[in-house]
Amino acid sequence: EIVLTQSPATLSLSPGERATLSCRASQSVSNYLAWYQQKPGQAPRLLIYDASNRATGVPARFSGSGSGTDFALTISSLEPEDFAVYYCQQRSSWPLTFGQGTKVEIK
Amino acid sequence: QLQLQESGPGLVKPSETLSLTCTVSGGSIISSTHYWGWIRQPPGKGLEYIGSMYFYGTTYYNPSLKSRVTISVDTSKNQFSLKLNSVTASDTAVYYCARQFKDWFDSWGQGTLVTVSS
Numbered sequence: 737e738i739v740l741t742q743s744p745a746t747l748s749l750s751p752g753e754r755a756t757l758s759c760r761a762s763q764s765v766s767n768y769l770a771w772y773q774q775k776p777g778q779a780p781r782l783l784i785y786d787a788s789n790r791a792t793g794v795p796a797r798f799s800g801s802g803s804g805t806d807f808a809l810t811i812s813s814l815e816p817e818d819f820a821v822y823y824c825q826q827r828s829s830w831p832l833t834f835g836q837g838t839k840v841e842i843k
Numbered sequence: 844q845l846q847l848q849e850s851g852p853g854l855v856k857p858s859e860t861l862s863l864t865c866t867v868s869g870g871s872i873i874s875s876t877h878y879w880g881w882i883r884q885p886p887g888k889g890l891e892y893i894g895s896m897y898f899y900g901t902t903y904y905n906p907s908l909k910s911r912v913t914i915s916v917d918t919s920k921n922q923f924s925l926k927l928n929s930v931t932a933s934d935t936a937v938y939y940c941a942r943q944f945k946d947w948f949d950s951w952g953q954g955t956l957v958t959v960s961s
Contacts, residue, residue, distance in 0.1 A: 779953055782949050827945070830903060831907070835889070
């Protein structure tokens with residue numbers, strides 16, 4: 737099973753700042769990595785798939801990068817609605833696995 | 844617009860079977876390009892993949908749960924279901940159903956909390 741390790745666990749930032757979240761895989765997943773956003777009481781929402789492709793309706797301030805074992809999700813300028821928990825997920829091998837999440841909180 | 848809705852008991856006794864149904868509306872479960880999956884999230888914790896199925900019956904289960912899980916489909920009702928037997932308190936979680944496209948979960952139900960307690 738591929739383990740995904742996200743860092744940091746919590747990111748404290750102010751609106752307008754740039755956020756960079758990391759996801760590291762225990763073995764190469766090529767570019768088969770996605771990012772999800774989850775707000776309290778809501779289901780996760782797909783943001784990025786195949787490492788760098790934005791899902792339908794996702795604002796351009798969200799971008800994904802990386803390949804192999806190291807990936808990043810960047811939010812170029814945080815909006816108030818971006819404060820949430822973010823998860824990465826790999827589909828390189830079964831079972832599908834998720835990272836433990838990074839919480840982006842208001843500083 | 845595609846919508847998924849989980850339904851089932853919110854309370855299950857230890858050692859019994861958890862049964863949930865996901866009703867799909869705004870689209871057909873009979874799709875050559877999508878799988879249909881279940882994911883769970885214990886309170887305050889992260890996401891765990893449970894398993895998936897294709898409309899004609901092919902299933903994939905997380906090995907950590909495989910011995911206890913069954914996912915099935917009812918195409919006549921546009922529904923798919925989850926059964927998890929021999930539950931314990933560690934199975935307490937919000938259970939989500941979702942549509943899979945290339946193994947990405949691109950549409951989710953709102954989730955339903957299932958508590959395992961006597």
